[in-house]
Amino acid sequence: AASYVGFDSITRQIEHKLLKRGFQFNVMVVGQTGLGKSTLVNTLFASHLVDSKGRTEPDIAPRATTEIHPKSQVIVENGVRLKLNIIDTPGYGDLVNNDGCWEPIVKHIKDQHSAYLRKELTAMRERFIPDTRIHCCVFFINPTGHTLKPIDITVLKKLSEIVNVVPVIAKADSLTLEEREAFKQRIMAELQYNQIRLYPFDGEDLDAEELDVNERVRSMLPFAVVGSERNVIVDGKSVRGRKNRWGTIVVEDETHCEFVYLRNFLTRTHLQDLIETTSQIHYETFRSKQLLALKE
Ligand code: GDP
Ligand code: MG
Numbered sequence: 115a116a117s118y119v120g121f122d123s124i125t126r127q128i129e130h131k132l133l134k135r136g137f138q139f140n141v142m143v144v145g146q147t148g149l150g151k152s153t154l155v156n157t158l159f160a161s162h163l164v165d166s167k168g169r170t171e172p173d174i175a176p177r178a179t180t181e182i183h184p185k186s187q188v189i190v191e192n193g194v195r196l197k198l199n200i201i202d203t204p205g206y207g208d209l210v211n212n213d214g215c216w217e218p219i220v221k222h223i224k225d226q227h228s229a230y231l232r233k234e235l236t237a238m239r240e241r242f243i244p245d246t247r248i249h250c251c252v253f254f255i256n257p258t259g260h261t262l263k264p265i266d267i268t269v270l271k272k273l274s275e276i277v278n279v280v281p282v283i284a285k286a287d288s289l290t291l292e293e294r295e296a297f298k299q300r301i302m303a304e305l306q307y308n309q310i311r312l313y314p315f316d317g318e319d320l321d322a323e324e325l326d327v328n329e330r331v332r333s334m335l336p337f338a339v340v341g342s343e344r345n346v347i348v349d350g351k352s353v354r355g356r357k358n359r360w361g362t363i364v365v366e367d368e369t370h371c372e373f374v375y376l377r378n379f380l381t382r383t384h385l386q387d388l389i390e391t392t393s394q395i396h397y398e399t400f401r402s403k404q405l406l407a408l409k410e
Contacts, residue, residue: 154284160343223277332377
């Protein structure tokens, strides 16, 4: 069925008990004000995830995002329960002085790591630890077609040290396909120049095939996305889209933008790896630093 999300394929690798209880997948959206973060979150929740067999837990977010705000939806497929949490954040970078504007975001991510560590240290009684750690941070880039802003480089650097970061070109409908391609290449070159290590990571233990998968993911980044909270009529059908001066952009049409790629990447192809990388790389780094500090 078109509404099939596919995360139940994870069953092979995750413990049966854990599966019955369900698991959580936490995605955070970060970027300047006005780049369409809240719109994209709503688009994700309104897209086929809602129509799938699963129950939903509607949770109305205020329009102007003034604080870190989670929005949840439970999806059930073949007896596997996934709670998708998307954490919307206030935009940053709109003040004259942007010193430390990323701090509330970084703090939120670290706070989840510390909460998990505290629970883990007392886990004798509590065998199941609710996971609020951020598994993926979707970073919105202004579709200027030129370069990243210095503030973006700074924030990306901070974030990439503590969380899986996946960049997207926001409001991609404002660029032509050629402009998007050129912009993507420029962004990736800039990230490399600034030594920002984004997800996926090429660990030493990866074989040739895994390295190849990583390379393929990288060749798609950043996803050029378009969000919309309105429907448009195309061929007599009502679909999520936007009308602009060139015509109509259908959000879920893969020839129009890469919204579907992002959604599949998050909920289907990389969900498990994002969870594992969070636990094995980012959380582990946090944990060993904390435990080392305790000993001193
Ligand atoms: P946020 O501050 O990042 O949460 O941005 P919002 O989601 O509130 O969106 C800001 C404005 O941009 C709204 O008027 C949206 O309708 C518009 N917008 C959101 N996504 C897109 C998009 O993909 N393309 C275009 N052209 N406009 C968008
Ligand atoms: Mg917002």
